[in-house]
Amino acid sequence: MGHPPLEFSDCYLDSPDFRERLKCYEQELERTNKFIKEVIKDGNALIAAIRGYSSAVQKFSQTLQSFQFDFIGDTLTDDEINIAESFKEFAELLHEVELERSMMVQNASDLLIKPLENFRKEQIGFTKERKKKFEKDGEKFYSMLDRHLHLSSKKKESQLQEADLQVDKERHNFFESSLEYVYQIQEVQESKKFSIVEPVLAFLHSLFTYNNLTVELTQDFLPYKQQLQLSLQNTRNHFSSTREELEDLKKRMKEAPLTCKLPGQPTIEGYLYTQEKWALGISWVKYYCQYEKEAKTLRMTPTDQKPGAKQGTLDLTLKSCVRRKTDSIDKRFCFDIETNERSGTITLQALSEANRRLWMEAMDGKEPIYHSPITKQEEMELNEVGFKFVRKCINAVETKGITTEGVYRTVGSNIQVQKLLNAFFDPKCPGDVDLQSGDWDIKTITSSLKFYLRNLSEPVMTYKLHKELVLAAKSENLDYRLGAIHALVYKLPDKNREMLELLIQHLVNVCEHSRENLMSPSNMGVIFGPTLMRAQEDTVAAMMNIKFQNIVVEILIEHFGKIYSGPPEDTTAPPVPPPRVAARRHKPITISKRPLRERPVFFGASVEESGGDCDGVPKPRSHGDKPVITRPPVRPPDPPCRTPVPPKLEQRPDLIAGTAEEMPSSVVASRTKFFETASRRTGSSSSPQGRIPSDDS
Structure with a gap:
């Protein structure tokens, strides 16, 4: 409810109704004063809380900045380098955010607290002083008026006239005090509409501006976040693949500790x-x-x-x-x-x-007792029957199973796999098995093909070239990786190169159906890395290089056309590797000056962990018919910074999250531009692949 205005004429009459209306104004003024006190108190508490929160975030940022990852091995993959640098990137982002927050907090007191305190002291305080003067002059006037009215009419005329003048003077003083007080209290009631609201509005504007800047920083950080999610997923896949090999090595070490002696060590x-x-x-x-x-x-x-x-x-x-x-x-x-x-x-x-x-x-003691290590499983050869087996498996997969979800990742029954291999490699009638019949399912065929390749007496990519291939994959220079692997492929023996070409061409065909089978080049690299390449010695160091074996196979798949279009100009030796760079840093996060987006995407979503199966390969979870674990766009770094570059967009349809209509236009534009520039290069990614399990299900 509003208050009726106080007329200046009422100040002269000073009626009871005037006094009652004035009392309502005074009560409202006291309520306003109490409200301002609460706002100032709570505002100070909020500012202190923001300062405390900002201090905690800065401390958290410093803790992240001070930590440095250490890794096993002599070389890091691009994904591991991204992960090693991630805490520094997080710290930089938090520093930028808290820099904006500190600027906002520094101005908060000037924007909110000081204006309210000034209004309370200068306006409300001054009105209270006017009230005191009004009440004092009123008491003085009415006291003198009472005495004046009690004067006897028998007094001298001069005394009566002097008394009248005194009363008139006090009445005039009281009237002026009343006018000033009424004017002041109405002025405060009117000015509070903007004098109180304006500081609160300015404070909220500062707070909202900070939030908008945080959204902008988040959008700038989004491409790096997506690339880091991909690096984390790839590293998790590498870990799963390596862990399976290490568990197998540990088991063999338990059974015969000295059968896995490191090369170059004492007898x-x-x-x-x-x-x-x-x-x-x-x-x-x-x-x-x-x-x-x-x-x-x-x-x-x-x-x-x-x-x-x-x-x-x-x-x-x-x-x-x-x-x-x-x-x-x-x-x-x-x-x-x-x-x-x-x-x-x-x-x-x-x-x-x-x-x-x-x-x-x-020591060749006089009474030597020889022991025999664990007998090695019967080995297979890369011969005519082997080629026939591989071709039949490939034809069967491409004919009736190329769109099967998880093809080559899902493992068949161990009993059925052994049954197929025994039938096909029967010395009496080798190769006399029809894989197109309904007797053999796709899981059995793919598992048999992997088993055959893994149990060759020498891997398809040979022990001799193993170290050179791994060194090529470890290079930071993406062009050198491709050139070196291209040259080394043509140093393979003819039958090995022929088998490798046959297999990689098939894997390319499988990856072209990745929307249906969810098998990307990175997944294929993980499955066939340990299958086509393996170190001659069984050591932990060799197991740690499995991720680089996966990278080699992924590069062969993604650049099949170039590699098998013909040998490089100089096949005598791989190209000379470029000098290594001490460290690779990403471009610092900076505040964007562009307008705010209509649909901001907030930082904070984590990579969804993927499921797995018997083969040890994490399987992307899907929502509907779209995979959740995706390869997102990456912010192109400045020339000194080198980040892993994903393959062509059209070659990774299964790894693109959502459609263009579902994304902000700026993200679609940056994604398209990036993949256009990245189409000439390749990065590193892999996922795990395991041996055939021993169950007989």
Whole structure:
């Protein structure tokens, strides 16, 4: 409800109704004053909370900035480099956001608190001073008026006239005070409409402007976020693939530890106890021993050397080794050796009977006991029957299963796979199996093809070229990767190159149907990386290079036309790799000056984890008929920055999230421009592929 206006004429009359209306104005003024106090109090609390939040975010940003990833291996993939740099990118984004917030908070007090405090002190406070003067002058006037009315009419005329003048003077003073007070209290009531609302509006405008700038920063960060999501997915796939190989290596190590010896290491090594004769008796000293059979050298390093002792590593040349008889010494697992450097025999104690046998076998002891490692599975050959098998498998897949979802990722029954392989490679009638019949499903055929390729006596891409291919994939220069792999393909033996061409052409055909089968070149690289390439030695270091094997196969698929159009000009040696760059940094996030988008996309969505199956390959989850895990567009970096570049857009239809109508026009434009520039280059991505499981389901 509104208040009736206070007329200036009412100030002279000073009626009870006037006083009642004036009292309503005073109550409203007090309510306004109380409200301003609450706004100032809560505003200060809000500003303090924003400052505290900003300080916490800055601390969080500094923590992210200070952390540095360390990786296993001598070279990082492009995806791993992106991940290693990610925390710095996050810190930069948070710094930019908090810089804007700090500017907003610095002005918040001037925009909100000070204007309200000034209005309260200057306007409301001044009105209260006017009220005090009005009440004081009113009391003085009415007190004098009462005395004046009680004067006796018998007083002298001069006294009465003087009293009348005094009353008139006080009435005039009271009237002026009343006018000033009424004018002031009405002025405050009118001016509060804008004097209070304007500071709040300015504060909200500052807050909303900051939020809009945050949206702009988020939009600038969106392409990097999408590329990082892809790098995380690819790295997860690499991890799954490597983990499966490492688990297999761990299992074989448990069964026969010395069958997986690293190349270039001693023939045998481990802990031995040596009998040492001292002045006060005999003691057994623990050594870590390494023996090289070809040079017959034994290196003994003490492990529990006492402080101040001068004894160090011993390098001895072995002359003979003899097993110590059980009844000749009160210790078990002992054997004696003779060396050129020391006279007499040295008695050594192994850790167990089996360990003693290994040491004596390595040292050609007089009573050697040979053990046979785990028998190797029967190997297959790259011969005419093998070519016939591969061609039949390819024809069957392309005829009746090329659009099957997860083809080559889904694993068939182990029993059916063995049944097919035994039938096809039967020495009596090799190749006499019809894969087009309904007896064999697609899962069995694809699993049999992978099994055959994995169990060749030598992989399709040969042990000889393995290291060179991996080194090529490790290069940071994308053009060098393609050129080096192109040259190395033509260094393969003729039958290996023919088989590789046959397989890659088939994988290209499969990837062309990726909208239906969800098999992209990156997925194929993961499945066929360990299948077409493998290191000759079974080591953890070799397993860590599986991701680069996957990259090689992916490049072969994406650049099949160029690689198999003919050999490079100079096939004698791969191109010289360019010098490595110490670090690759992304362009810092900056505030965009363009107008705000109508449909902002907020940063914060995480990559949805993908499902998996028996083959170890994560499968993109789908919503409807569109895969969720996608390869998004990437912000093209400046020349000094190098980020992994995805393949052509038209070659990755299964990895494009949504349609053009569903995206902001700016994102579609940046995506189209990027893939036009990226079509001449390729990046790295892979996913895992595993062995055939041992279940018989």
